[in-house]
Amino acid sequence: MRRNRSRNRRIAPGTSHRRLLLTIMQEAEKHLDAKELYRRASDKDASISLATVYRTLQLFKEQGVINEMHLGQARCYYEMKRSGEHQHLVCESCGQVIDFESPLVGKLVAEVQRKNDFCATNVELYLLGYCSKCKEGKSKPERPK
Numbered sequence: 001m002r003r004n005r006s007r008n009r010r011i012a013p014g015t016s017h018r019r020l021l022l023t024i025m026q027e028a029e030k031h032l033d034a035k036e037l038y039r040r041a042s043d044k045d046a047s048i049s050l051a052t053v054y055r056t057l058q059l060f061k062e063q064g065v066i067n068e069m070h071l072g073q074a075r076c077y078y079e080m081k082r083s084g085e086h087q088h089l090v091c092e093s094c095g096q097v098i099d100f101e102s103p104l105v106g107k108l109v110a111e112v113q114r115k116n117d118f119c120a121t122n123v124e125l126y127l128l129g130y131c132s133k134c135k136e137g138k139s140k141p142e143r144p145k
Contacts, residue, residue: 031077093134
């Protein structure tokens with residue numbers, strides 16, 4: 001059994017609940033919040049608690065297994081870490097989170113760093129708006145401020 005020496009905790013996935021949560025995260029086709037992760041996990045194992053989900057998400061985040069994102073809403077979303085930079089589109093109506101990649105973001109970051117003599121260690125970019133389904137109900141899309 002491997003342990004994280006700094007916290008003396010088992011490296012994920014160490015318990016059946018951690019293995020279950022990791023599997024659900026890996027199989028998720030969308031970004032999950034803690035309550036959705038709990039709902040999916042409790043469907044498979046009724047003994048899991050919401051507190052276990054939150055503790056495990058924190059552990060996964062500390063170990064670099066997942067990303068935690070605050071995307072313009074009160075709740076956090078989680079996704080498995082993956083190679084390559086990507087950004088997010090967040091629907092203000094239904095809450096859907098859509099990944100997107102653009103080489104322009106990297107160019108923008110490089111330019112901002114150069115012009116400001118700054119070294120960015122993390123970049124988070126998300127656009128709030130309406131997905132294709134929800135924008136049909138809007139009379140006129142709002143312009144960014």
